[in-house]
Amino acid sequence: MPEQKTVTLNMGPQHPSTHGVLRVVVELDGERVVKATPVVGYLHTGIEKTMESKLYYQALVCTDRMDYLAPMSNNLGYCLAVEKLMDIEVPEKVQWARVCLAELTRIKSHLVWLGTHSIDLGAMSMLLYTFRDRESIIDVYEACGGQRMMTSYIRIGGLAHELPVDFDKKVRRAVKQVNEGLADYENLLTNNEIFINRTRNVAVISAEDAIAWSLSGPMLRGSGVKHDLRKANPYSGYENFDFEIAYGEKGDAYDRYLLRLKEIRQSLRIINQALDGMPEGPYRARVPGVVLPPKEDVLYKMESMIFHFKIITEGFKAPVGSIYQAIESPKGELGFLITGDGSNRPRRVRVRPPSFINLASLPRLVEGGMFSDVVCAIGSIDIVLGEVDR
Amino acid sequence: MGIEEKIPDSIILTTLDKMVNWSHRRSMWPLGFGLACCAIEMMSTFAPHFDLARYGMEVMRPSPRQADLMIVAGRVSMKMAPVIKTLYEQMPNPKWVIAMGACASCGGVFNNYAVLQGVDRIIPVDIYVPGCPPRPEQLMDGILKLYEKVDKESLKDKREDWGRRVG
Amino acid sequence: MEEQVRGFIKDRFGEAVIREDDFRGEQSFYIKQEALVEICQAFLEDNELQVTFLSDITAVDWLGHERENEGRFELIYNLYSLTHAHRFFLKVHLPSEAPRIASLCDLWPGANWMEREVFDLFGVEFVGHPDLTRILTPDDLEGHPLRKDFPLTYEQPQFSWNKDEPPEVIR
Helix, strand or coil: CCCCEEEEEEEEEEECCCCCCCCCEEEEEEEEEEEEEEEEECCCCCHHHHHHHHCCCCCCCHHHCCCCCCCCHHHHHHHHHHHHHCCCHHHHHHHHHHHHHHHHHHHHHHHHHCCCCCCCCCCHHHHHHHHHHHHHHHHHHHHHHHCCCCCCEECCCCCCCCCCCCHHHHHHHHHHHHHHHHHHHHHHHHHHHHHHHHHHHCCCHHHHHHHHHCCCCHHCCCCCCCHHHHHEEEEEEEEHHCCCCCCCCCCCCCHHHHHHHHHHHHHHHHHHHHHHCCCCCCCCCCCCCCCCCHCCCCCCCCCHHHEEEEHHHHHCCCCCCEEEEEECCCCCCCEEEEECCCCCCCCCEEEECHHHHHCCCCHHHCCEHHHHHHHHCCCCCCCHHHHHHC | CCCHHHHHCCCCCCCCCHHHHHHHCCCCCCEEECCCCCHHHHHHHHHCCCCCHHHHHCCCEHHHHHHHEEEEEEEEEEECCHHHHHHHCCCCCCCECCCCCHHHHCCCCCCCEEEECCHHHHHCCCCEEEECCCCCHHHHHHHHHHHHHHHCHHHHHHHHHHHHHCC | CHHHHHHHHHHHHHHCEEEEEEEHEEEEEECCCHHHHHHHHHHHHCCCCCCEEEEEEEEEECCCCCHHCCCEEEEEEEEEEECCCCCEEEEEEECCCCCCCCCCCCCCCCCHHHHHHHHHHHHCCCEEECCCCCCCCCCCCCCCCCCCCCCCCCCCCCCCCCCCCCCCCCC
16 A cells, blocks of 8 residues: 655635635645644734834724724724723713724624625625625715725724714615625525535534634634623623624534624614614813814814824823723724833734634634635634734 | 628728737736735725726636736735735736735835835836725726726837846 | 632732732733743633633833833733633733743643744743744744834845845834
8 A cells, every 4th residue: 555645735825715815734635634734924014013103093093904894893992992091981972983883894894704705615696795785884984984994983082073964874774785685695695505515514613612712703602602792891882782692503614604694683783773872972082182172173272273283293191001902893802902101102002813813723623624624714714814914 | 790881891900019909908817816905995896886897807817827917905015025026927928017005006104124115126017006995996097097008018118028027 | 800810819829929900990910920820720720710711912022111120021911701701911021131931822722823923023932832933924034023122114125126225224
């Protein structure tokens, strides 16, 4: 009998189904995966270093470009962290608007995930449907921040400016569109035999393993752990909303697919509540010297103009100490650890990237399985390389 | 058909340059290759709302050996730079490059140790599309501008140009 | 829950705790580096506290700040109890010269990549780590980017167009 040998295959960094520039070195024994080693860093941007060299409010711009599928969630995480560091309370209306935008962002991110994941598995038309519905959410983004993706609309202490006049109308239109789209996706995928065969019992991880590997978000909940930071440690007024945590049972790729669809439904529920109960009030907190005064005041009031000028030129000084603020981003626990050192620039901004830590479990998910399931496993983790590499 | 009556002798007069450029322009296949944020906008450009297929370009080629347009969509890190150079060299001539977005054009907001300050430092770029990220309309405009550029090319220049790019 | 964690760590590892901090209501303990693995293991195995989730490992470089006296690198271990929804931090100061600390890979497999990242960006060595190599930056990079003495802009790779000119350095 001839000697048994394994084949080492290099996947990426330019590969259509690695969602960017991920590289996986796979060792194969026939069709079975013996060993898989993800190699990351092909999009390493030095964002953490860049943020250290900027003033607190300038560093916000970098956060958009990390998880570029969910820019508003990153904005929210960073702003909440700086607000915690500076001990700022934001008005109630800001909290509600932020929740509304963060949930829209969750839907937006899940839609891109759904489109790309199913195109990897052979369902080509899904991408067209999800991108069609995603445009309606991008309309809301555009109305708020004037940009399709990198809006930087959520700012330290509040929002960039007042909510647009047709905000309510635009969001409701998006909700309606996504609601109608969801029926299409379910018809196409949920009972689709090919899709079920490709995802059932693929990339399985048990609850104990998921906790040991520090997984978070849909990866953790897909294995049956009922943990959601929106419920466990509510931030930005999530305790005022009525919603359920979606979770799976088996922890395979199909469970995670169902879970994300459920999450989209729950997000729609939260958005509807936020729109119905949106309180009146200012769109930014009034903290002289830390939060930029409203633009209307800057034009007519002397003190506001002085504060505006001071904050723009030299920023504000943060106390010495580290704080950590985590939010439930579409990918999982997105945490910002910000260390102030008494100067106007952060000493350290650490982002706890959910996709980076979830991706670390890839070898655990694919080893021993078929080679064709590697693509499914990468897709079901829902990675975004901008956040993995930063 | 009726066209025979209008051209009685069945002869069309054109230059070789025009014919070659026309065929290049009409069958441009982009390399399906996304780096960062701009790749999502590139996907939107191919998706139904904007529909690049109207210009005959919906075929994304995953392999560089079958593509002739490289859209560098996103920031190029130092680790990725050699890979991009290899991909570019694998593409057959004639080939064109669009630098999409601020990062690919000049480094954008990331002036730091990790990001290459513009992809034009390693490969020649034909069209720069500004924006962070550019809107799909901007990318389409960039592609149409590239068509205009292709129309003006001449085989004589191209020969010299290829010689320079290869050497 | 805060009281329970404090009681637990003070009772069993009273000598290892240097000081306690609750900046902005976040509980953190500065501990001696030798005791780290022991403390983590004790938390992991305790059935009452259920601190089973290692959320994050990161570091801060205090170069040029008065806190540098305690040790230049501050390692921050972010622990979380899923059942009690409580988060607290273990912090260890390491010296400037050859910073090294025991790895937590045996307790949590998820610590693998977090420690590799800290090694890559700060140059802290984790003793007992199965595969301590660079993860984000290119393999041939010299230095560790997130250290404060590493310049923000400095183009290390040399191409044919810039091999004769010295790179511009911005700090």
